[in-house]
Amino acid sequence: MPAPRELADLPYAEYLQPFRGRLESEGTYDTVHFDGNGFEDADCGGARFMECAFSSVSFTGGHYRRTRFNDVWLHTVRWVGADLAETEWLDAEITSGAFAGVEAFSTRMRRVTFSHCKFDSVNLRAAALRDVRFADCLLRDVDFGGATLTGVAFPGSTLDGVRLDDVRMTEVDLRDAAALGITSGHDRLRGAVIGSPQLLDLAPVLAQVLGIEVRDR
Incomplete structure (x- = not known):
C-alpha cells in the first residue's frame, strides 16, 4: 500500500490559496488550503469542497450535512461532535485524523482512504462505502448498522465494539485487520473475506448465531 501523500x-498544490473569511452554508471552496483553523458550531451545510487541503484543522460541533468533499486531502484534522450526515466524499485522503461523537449516517464515500485515523462513537448507519480503505486505524464503538460496504478493506486496523447489524457486504476484506472486535451483526459477515486465525476467533460467536451447540463429548 502506498504511503500517504x-x-x-x-x-493541485501550487494552486492552493489560504482560507480567509468564514465557512458558509451552500458555499463553494475550490483549491483552498485550510491551515491551522479552528471551527466551532459552524453552519456549513450543503457546501462543496473541491481540490482542497486541510492541515491541523479542528471542527467542534457544527452542521455540515449534505456537504460534498471532492478530491480533498486532510492531515491531522479533528472532528468532534460534528454533524456530517448525508455528506458525500469522492477521492479523499485522510491521514492522522480523529472523529469523535460524529453523526455520519447516510454518508456516501467512494475511493476514500483513511490512514492512522481514530474513530470513537461514530454513527455510520445506512452509509454507502465503495472502495474505502481503513489503514492502521482504530474503530471504537462505530455503528455500521444498515450500511452497504463494497470493496472495503481494513489493513492493520483494530475494530473494537463495531456494530454490523443489517449490513450488506460485497468483497469486504478483513484478513489483515489487527483485531475484529465485533459487538453485533456477526450474521451479516456474508460477503466478507477473513483469514483462518480470525475464523477460529469468531467460531464461538458464529456457532451461537447459527444455533450450533458445541460439545466435546
Whole structure:
C-alpha cells in the first residue's frame, strides 16, 4: 500500500490559496488550503469542497450535512461532535485524523482512504462505502448498522465494539485487520473475506448465531 501523500505531492498544490473569511452554508471552496483553523458550531451545510487541503484543522460541533468533499486531502484534522450526515466524499485522503461523537449516517464515500485515523462513537448507519480503505486505524464503538460496504478493506486496523447489524457486504476484506472486535451483526459477515486465525476467533460467536451447540463429548 502506498504511503500517504504529503501536501506538496498533491497535483493541485501550487494552486492552493489560504482560507480567509468564514465557512458558509451552500458555499463553494475550490483549491483552498485550510491551515491551522479552528471551527466551532459552524453552519456549513450543503457546501462543496473541491481540490482542497486541510492541515491541523479542528471542527467542534457544527452542521455540515449534505456537504460534498471532492478530491480533498486532510492531515491531522479533528472532528468532534460534528454533524456530517448525508455528506458525500469522492477521492479523499485522510491521514492522522480523529472523529469523535460524529453523526455520519447516510454518508456516501467512494475511493476514500483513511490512514492512522481514530474513530470513537461514530454513527455510520445506512452509509454507502465503495472502495474505502481503513489503514492502521482504530474503530471504537462505530455503528455500521444498515450500511452497504463494497470493496472495503481494513489493513492493520483494530475494530473494537463495531456494530454490523443489517449490513450488506460485497468483497469486504478483513484478513489483515489487527483485531475484529465485533459487538453485533456477526450474521451479516456474508460477503466478507477473513483469514483462518480470525475464523477460529469468531467460531464461538458464529456457532451461537447459527444455533450450533458445541460439545466435546
